[in-house]
Amino acid sequence: MLSKAELARRAGLSAMTIDRIEDGENCRMDTKRKIILALGLKLEEKDKVFGAEERRP
DSSP: OOHHHHHHHHHHOEEEEEEEEHHTTOOHHHHHHHHHTTTTTTGTTTHHHOOOOOOOO
């Protein structure tokens, strides 16, 4: 388990950004990528962090 501050540090983001994402606000794809990699996951495992997103036709 990582603290919010440690996750933010590893991802190169602010703790406030992590707070916003946890509150359900949208974020850029690059921000998601940074978080996934900071957690030691592969990009293909994004659903473990962000859930399955609906795709528009």
